[in-house]
Amino acid sequence: MSLMADDIIQFSSVLRIAYNLLAGRDYLKRKKFREKKKLISVALPFSDLIYGFPDLVPVFPIRMHAFKIHKYLTYLSLGSDIFGWKRVSKFLSFVKNLGISEASRIIEEIIGDVIDTVNDKYNEMYDLGIESGIPNDFCYGIKSLYGMHVSKGKNVEATLNYTIRCSAWNKYLESLKTIENPAKQVWIDIPPRNIGNALELLTENIYDAIRELEKISGNNYDKNILRNHFQVANEIRKYYKTILYEISTSDFYPCNPATFSEILVILNNSFQDYNSNAIRYRDNMLSLVNEMKERIRNKIGMDVSKMPRILVTPMFGGWEPKSHEIIYELGGRALYADWDMLLLLEEIPISKFSDPVEAYAQFLLNATKTGIGCDNDTLTDSYIRLAKQLNAEGLVFIQLFGCHSISNCYAMLKEKIRRDLEIPSIALTFNKIGENVEQVKTRLGAFMEMFK
Amino acid sequence: MDDLEILSEYSLYLKEKKEEGKKVIGFIAHDNIPEELIDAAGFIPLRMIFAGNDDLMNASHDYLPPSTCAFAQSSIGLFSLKPSQFNFLDLLDYFIVSNHCVSDICASEIISKYFNIPRLNFYISYTKNDNSLKYFKLELIDLKQQLEKIRGSEIPSKDLRESILKYNKFKKRLLEINNLYMKGSKKLKIIQKALLFGPDFIQDLEQIIQEYKEKSPINQINSKDLVLTGCSIFINDYLIDLIEEAGGNVVFLDTWIGNHYSSQIIDDKLIDAKKDPLNLIIKRFHDNIYGDHSVPNYLEFKISQIEKIYHDYKLKTGKKLGVINHIIKFCDHISIMSAHLKNQLQEKGIRVLNLERDYSRANRGQLSTRIEAFMEML
Numbered sequence: 001m002s003l004m005a006d007d008i009i010q011f012s013s014v015l016r017i018a019y020n021l022l023a024g025r026d027y028l029k030r031k032k033f034r035e036k037k038k039l040i041s042v043a044l045p046f047s048d049l050i051y052g053f054p055d056l057v058p059v060f061p062i063r064m065h066a067f068k069i070h071k072y073l074t075y076l077s078l079g080s081d082i083f084g085w086k087r088v089s090k091f092l093s094f095v096k097n098l099g100i101s102e103a104s105r106i107i108e109e110i111i112g113d114v115i116d117t118v119n120d121k122y123n124e125m126y127d128l129g130i131e132s133g134i135p136n137d138f139c140y141g142i143k144s145l146y147g148m149h150v151s152k153g154k155n156v157e158a159t160l161n162y163t164i165r166c167s168a169w170n171k172y173l174e175s176l177k178t179i180e181n182p183a184k185q186v187w188i189d190i191p192p193r194n195i196g197n198a199l200e201l202l203t204e205n206i207y208d209a210i211r212e213l214e215k216i217s218g219n220n221y222d223k224n225i226l227r228n229h230f231q232v233a234n235e236i237r238k239y240y241k242t243i244l245y246e247i248s249t250s251d252f253y254p255c256n257p258a259t260f261s262e263i264l265v266i267l268n269n270s271f272q273d274y275n276s277n278a279i280r281y282r283d284n285m286l287s288l289v290n291e292m293k294e295r296i297r298n299k300i301g302m303d304v305s306k307m308p309r310i311l312v313t314p315m316f317g318g319w320e321p322k323s324h325e326i327i328y329e330l331g332g333r334a335l336y337a338d339w340d341m342l343l344l345l346e347e348i349p350i351s352k353f354s355d356p357v358e359a360y361a362q363f364l365l366n367a368t369k370t371g372i373g374c375d376n377d378t379l380t381d382s383y384i385r386l387a388k389q390l391n392a393e394g395l396v397f398i399q400l401f402g403c404h405s406i407s408n409c410y411a412m413l414k415e416k417i418r419r420d421l422e423i424p425s426i427a428l429t430f431n432k433i434g435e436n437v438e439q440v441k442t443r444l445g446a447f448m449e450m451f452k
Numbered sequence: 453m454d455d456l457e458i459l460s461e462y463s464l465y466l467k468e469k470k471e472e473g474k475k476v477i478g479f480i481a482h483d484n485i486p487e488e489l490i491d492a493a494g495f496i497p498l499r500m501i502f503a504g505n506d507d508l509m510n511a512s513h514d515y516l517p518p519s520t521c522a523f524a525q526s527s528i529g530l531f532s533l534k535p536s537q538f539n540f541l542d543l544l545d546y547f548i549v550s551n552h553c554v555s556d557i558c559a560s561e562i563i564s565k566y567f568n569i570p571r572l573n574f575y576i577s578y579t580k581n582d583n584s585l586k587y588f589k590l591e592l593i594d595l596k597q598q599l600e601k602i603r604g605s606e607i608p609s610k611d612l613r614e615s616i617l618k619y620n621k622f623k624k625r626l627l628e629i630n631n632l633y634m635k636g637s638k639k640l641k642i643i644q645k646a647l648l649f650g651p652d653f654i655q656d657l658e659q660i661i662q663e664y665k666e667k668s669p670i671n672q673i674n675s676k677d678l679v680l681t682g683c684s685i686f687i688n689d690y691l692i693d694l695i696e697e698a699g700g701n702v703v704f705l706d707t708w709i710g711n712h713y714s715s716q717i718i719d720d721k722l723i724d725a726k727k728d729p730l731n732l733i734i735k736r737f738h739d740n741i742y743g744d745h746s747v748p749n750y751l752e753f754k755i756s757q758i759e760k761i762y763h764d765y766k767l768k769t770g771k772k773l774g775v776i777n778h779i780i781k782f783c784d785h786i787s788i789m790s791a792h793l794k795n796q797l798q799e800k801g802i803r804v805l806n807l808e809r810d811y812s813r814a815n816r817g818q819l820s821t822r823i824e825a826f827m828e829m830l
């Protein structure tokens with residue numbers, strides 16, 4: 001199956017999200033130098049607080065790099081500048097008339113390209129992280145993030161640091177101070193357990209961080225701005241969940257399953273900072289949902305009813321991106337939903353709290369208590385919950401080298417899978433992108449046999 | 453006294469305590485667990501300080517991947533490996549799951565879950581500010597309640613105060629031991645043994661201190677003097693022997709079972725009958741700035757502390773200390789800063805060996821070579 005140029009027009013939101021992910025550098029330069037905004041480095045989906053300050057721009061640091069953007073994506077974006085994304089079709093015919101052969105390239109190739117480009121950069125940053133002193137023992141994500149800060153940290157005013165149960169993570173955040181001319185650090189300590197008045201303490205910790213951010217921004221915190229942002233953030237979460245639970249579990253996909261998995265990868269990446277513009281991201285997510293539904297209604301896409309749903313997790317700290325392609329070739333469809341496993345796609349409960357900061361504290365504490373969990377018993381329950389919600393028929397667990405927190409619990413998880421889910425599962429070890437593709441192929445080959 | 457003797461003596465000691473009706477509460481050996489509370493509840497705190505060979509380490513792989521720190525792995529191996537020289541662990545009644553690091557959480561949880569030892573919880577914040585102190589208090593109260601439930605009655609403040617005083621005295625003696633000039637392996641054994649027996653070992657410590665004070669203090673051993681920082685050397689480990697075989701002598705242990713533990717003394721003047729004793733433990737947590745759990749200033753504090761140890765020693769003896777930073781492979785806390793710790797100390801003229809290893813026997817030769825090369829440089 002291939003999606004030809006005209007299909008792309010009906011599916012342009014994903015390209016917009018991809019483009020905004022890759023073209024962050026120019027966007028951020030404009031924000032920083034022309035509009036005099038300040039960039040704040042964020043990682044994991046913890047950018048929301050920054051949106052309470054219009055003068056601050058959250059950025060997941062890889063987005064400060066220059067990426068090789070596929071020519072076609074650039075044309076599309078140029079077209080959108082001239083005609084608006086909705087009328088980009090005019091631009092496409094214009095491009096076709098000029099005889100540019102890429103005009104008929106299929107969408108999956110473009111998306112595939114985006115993933116490859118981002119992953120090449122991740123690998124480059126991984127090497128830089130090691131070169132700059134991060135011991136090899138650490139997870140892929142930490143090594144690359146350190147590299148990103150070594151190369152681009154000078155552009156940010158501060159890093160927003162949340163402590164989580166992963167000690168490597170907390171220590172990595174401290175280690176950013178060892179980089180030359182380090183950015184200021186703003187810390188938010190999330191209490192490890194929800195006991196006593198932990199919610200109140202977390203609320204105060206967030207307020208302390210807000211005071212710091214006020215100093216950086218030069219403007220006072222305005223609770224209405226934050227509340228409005230949380231509304232946007234909740235809409236984003238709602239659309240993300242629609243894609244995860246309505247569309248990914250359905251029998252007909254708006255594109256081929258490998259491309260669908262890649263869209264999930266793009267969402268996983270871009271959700272961390274909403275591509276530095278939450279409203280634009282929300283609008284794109286809404287279009288994405290609508291476009292997907294529209295395509296399904298018009299039977300554009302692929303019948304996937306015979307393809308087993310394989311949950312691949314955890315992947316946010318690093319995984320082999322060829323996995324979904326391999327699973328697809330072997331007759332399955334790979335689903336990625338780490339953020340929901342950690343309960344970071346839950347609604348920020350602004351309707352229950354008059355103070356948006358308290359609502360956010362509640363959101364964080366809930367994710368800590370029930371999603372990430374203060375031990376592996378809770379964490380493995382999260383994997384099981386997610387697998388159930390996605391109706392997963394198989395689970396591929398990524399055992400990430402150097403991760404002692406989220407991806408070290410396969411032994412416990414396997415037991416629960418056997419007891420509660422009765423679906424096949426497999427653990428794949430991962431160290432660096434591209435290092436072990438052959439082994440992944442072989443192991444997934446054996447695994448997918450179980451579905452025949 | 454070798455490790456086996458210590459273990460068998462300790463085994464007898466624990467059995468006696470159990471016969472007296474005391475409960476034994478285990479936890480992985482890092483700082484910040486308030487053992488005074490356990491003591492005041494009338495229970496025996498058992499600090500897990502047994503790790504150092506590959507049998508124990510490898511016996512954990514059914515539970516955690518091999519890319520877990522060798523200490524956490526070994527702590528699990530203590531329970532899964534049979535037959536075992538650690539049968540006294542069968543006497544454990546409870547195990548504390550705590551978050552010194554995430555491997556501490558995972559290993560403790562596994563020990564509790566798979567080896568059927570009821571679990572207690574004690575978690576601490578990563579940063580240190582007013583709110584993390586308040587949170588620490590919540591955890592202290594929670595732990596106190598968990599212990600009270602077990603013993604079936606409240607822990608009187610008076611008892612807690614007495615326990616604090618007792619542990620204070622114990623730590624002071626340990627600090628004195630750590631500052632004595634003696635063979636590192638001997639010092640390590642004394643400290644390891646003391647940490648098992650707790651304040652019941654105070655008299656022995658005092659006797660040792662007395663004996664050593666009578667000897668001429670310095671230059672007894674013609675060796676290259678070292679401070680050991682980073683990860684501890686636990687019972688069963690051969691590392692200190694390798695250091696001594698290479699001509700080194702560890703004169704100061706700046707680790708969890710060394711200075712991290714013994715320096716956590718509460719000022720006696722503060723121990724006042726009118727004050728809530730929990731606040732004293734909070735104060736101690738607050739003052740424990742050299743511990744590796746906290747962020748974001750661990751590296752700065754650690755560097756300044758080692759510098760001070762180095763200069764004090766130079767002033768006292770005229771000798772320059774070398775630093776061995778012991779990094780148990782995959783230790784999140786010690787490993788990540790190791791290159792920076794080394795660079796920054798070397799810039800100040802202090803020689804540092806970052807010694808990363810797990811407990812495999814196969815590494816022994818390579819470790820010796822590295823230690824010998826470092827000794828040459830000193």
Ligand code: SF4
Binds near residue numbers: 141316317400407
């Ligand atoms: S949880 Fe694992 S993947 Fe995530 S930062 Fe920690 S070590 Fe890395």
Ligand code: SF4
Binds near residue numbers: 552555683780785
């Ligand atoms: S990772 Fe380090 S701090 Fe944690 S249990 Fe292992 S040795 Fe101790």
